[in-house]
Amino acid sequence: MAQQSALTPQAEDFPRWYQDVIAKAELADNGPVRGTMVIRPYGYGIWERIQAELDQRIKAAGAKNAYFPLFIPESYLTREAEHVEGFSPELAVVTHAGGSELAEPIVVRPTSETVIGEYMAKWVQSYRDLPLLLNQWANVVRWELRPRLFLRTSEFLWQEGHTAHATRADATAYAQRIHLEVYRDFLLNVLAVPTYVGIKPLSERFAGAINTLTCEGMMRDGKALQMATSHELGQNFAKAFEMYFQSDQGQQELCWTTSWGASTRLVGGLIMAHGDDQGLIVPPRVAPIQVVILAIKESPEVSAAVSQLADELTKAGIRIEIDRGSGSFGRRVVDWEIKGVPLRLEVGPRDLEQGKVVLARRDSSEKQSLALNEVAETAATLLAGMHDEILHGATLRLEANTHSVTSVDEAIEATAGGFAKIAWDALKDGGEAQLRNEAITVRCLQRRDGSLPADETESDLVAIVAKSY
RNA sequence: CGGGCUGUAGCGCAGUUUGGCAGCGCGCUGCGUUCGGGACGCAGAGGUCCCGGGUUCAAAUCCCGGCAGCCCGACCA
Numbered sequence: 001m002a003q004q005s006a007l008t009p010q011a012e013d014f015p016r017w018y019q020d021v022i023a024k025a026e027l028a029d030n031g032p033v034r035g036t037m038v039i040r041p042y043g044y045g046i047w048e049r050i051q052a053e054l055d056q057r058i059k060a061a062g063a064k065n066a067y068f069p070l071f072i073p074e075s076y077l078t079r080e081a082e083h084v085e086g087f088s089p090e091l092a093v094v095t096h097a098g099g100s101e102l103a104e105p106i107v108v109r110p111t112s113e114t115v116i117g118e119y120m121a122k123w124v125q126s127y128r129d130l131p132l133l134l135n136q137w138a139n140v141v142r143w144e145l146r147p148r149l150f151l152r153t154s155e156f157l158w159q160e161g162h163t164a165h166a167t168r169a170d171a172t173a174y175a176q177r178i179h180l181e182v183y184r185d186f187l188l189n190v191l192a193v194p195t196y197v198g199i200k201p202l203s204e205r206f207a208g209a210i211n212t213l214t215c216e217g218m219m220r221d222g223k224a225l226q227m228a229t230s231h232e233l234g235q236n237f238a239k240a241f242e243m244y245f246q247s248d249q250g251q252q253e254l255c256w257t258t259s260w261g262a263s264t265r266l267v268g269g270l271i272m273a274h275g276d277d278q279g280l281i282v283p284p285r286v287a288p289i290q291v292v293i294l295a296i297k298e299s300p301e302v303s304a305a306v307s308q309l310a311d312e313l314t315k316a317g318i319r320i321e322i323d324r325g326s327g328s329f330g331r332r333v334v335d336w337e338i339k340g341v342p343l344r345l346e347v348g349p350r351d352l353e354q355g356k357v358v359l360a361r362r363d364s365s366e367k368q369s370l371a372l373n374e375v376a377e378t379a380a381t382l383l384a385g386m387h388d389e390i391l392h393g394a395t396l397r398l399e400a401n402t403h404s405v406t407s408v409d410e411a412i413e414a415t416a417g418g419f420a421k422i423a424w425d426a427l428k429d430g431g432e433a434q435l436r437n438e439a440i441t442v443r444c445l446q447r448r449d450g451s452l453p454a455d456e457t458e459s460d461l462v463a464i465v466a467k468s469y
Numbered sequence: 470c471g472g473g474c475u476g477u478a479g480c481g482c483a484g485u486u487u488g489g490c491a492g493c494g495c496g497c498u499g500c501g502u503u504c505g506g507g508a509c510g511c512a513g514a515g516g517u518c519c520c521g522g523g524u525u526c527a528a529a530u531c532c533c534g535g536c537a538g539c540c541c542g543a544c545c546a
Contacts, residue, residue: 089544142545226546263546297504330506348505
């Protein structure tokens with residue numbers, strides 16, 4: 001049989017591979033309106049796992065979920081000058097509704113800073129009301145000229161946190177806490193994606209923020225993807241929405257606010273950070289299906305063994321799916337590999353006669369034969385170990401493809417297939433613009449020891465530069 | 470908004486130069502044989518050839534006018 005690969009190989013055409021894998025793994029489809037996305041059940045299953053893990057961490061950091069409206073008065077947007085300037089090109093605006101033209105156009109939220117600001121101002125009266133820590137799970141709309149499924153769509157799903165604090169120090173600390181304890185932790189411990197954590201230079205900062213924190217991951221083609229961001233908004237939005245509180249000294253003071261978000265883009269990051277020519281590799285903690293049980297040549301014996309194993313695995317807390325499909329064996333294997341299910345359990349009559357089954361790993365392609373009564377324990381052990389191995393592999397790739405350089409020319413060379421680290425001072429004199437001409441941007445700034453700087457004016461910072469999505 | 474390209478079955482495409490039966494691969498449906506690494510046989514279904522106009526005995530094909538999409542140059546999670 002001519003062994004033809006199901007997907008365009010990554011080395012041949014990475015964007016094509018990305019599109020192929022999304023279609024064949026049944027993650028998503030293009031929506032009817034350009035730039036929109038239909039998320040299919042398997043793709044949404046991954047998103048639900050992402051949501052569950054992030055939500056748990058967000059709540060552990062003290063924020064509570066709430067919901068604010070999709071429609072925002074246009075006048076809200078215009079209250080914060082930089083904010084409206086940053087977003088106006090990508091706004092979707094409703095001018096007609098209820099059969100007539102509206103007196104004031106309504107904006108479909110591109111983010112909820114403004115509405116939430118308005119209500120925070122109402123709810124915060126006293127220092128005793130602070131900090132106010134809110135989060136919402138929502139869809140937002142930013143009209144995109146160059147859409148790509150999961151990475152840039154005109155409508156996307158995300159989580160946006162919004163907080164108000166009594167002091168700048170408290171706001172800064174909270175933004176950092178979210179960034180490290182929610183995002184960085186989630187990326188490492190759930191998505192198995194190591195990232196460079198740093199601050200954005202002024203040129204890349206969120207519209208209206210005084211500081212933007214980012215987690216930058218490396219995709220398998222060496223490009224960077226911003227996987228989560230946290231912003232210190234200073235008092236910009238507090239001023240615009242008159243968010244005052246009375247201090248314990250009896251003074252009226254302005255709040256300090258933050259906002260932070262992670263979106264369905266994470267699914268795109270997951271695909272591109274781990275996937276190979278055989279398809280997705282979904283790390284076990286984010287996998288909606290951790291073990292697929294494949295019945296080979298269905299018979300009463302096979303069927304009984306499959307059901308029994310399904311029960312045992314489910315009792316062991318493992319997420320499973322049973323495939324009793326009627327296609328050929330090879331075809332079904334390939335389909336599950338494309339979907340990136342971590343473990344595949346092959347249950348067939350031949351092995352069953354010896355009381356055995358075969359367990360195969362997606363990440364390493366290793367197979368082992370084991371007795372029926374060992375399955376649940378072995379699967380649990382493998383799943384537990386796979387996360388670290390996938391993370392380890394990704395970390396090695398990140399390190400191997402990050403080069404320390406001293407000149408802009410070297411940086412351009414190094415970012416052909418990865419990231420470059422260069423002294424921030426070396427880019428200040430036109431270097432950043434020179435890189436931008438090559439479609440290379442400063443992804444983030446770090447201190448020498450990798451920790452978060454207070455702002456970009458700190459001395460001796462390191463810039464991580466790359467081409468990006 | 471400027472430059473290049475493309476609209477034909479669910480998807481990928483050929484056919485357009487030189488007008489003459491609407492095709493191919495994959496997928497899909499039915500039956501049968503298969504199921505331990507992309508199975509096979511037989512039988513089928515599926516079309517506004519992007520839209521409108523024109524030329525012609527005859528248009529997917531030629532002409533005119535629209536529309537849509539893709540790729541490349543300024544923003545963003």
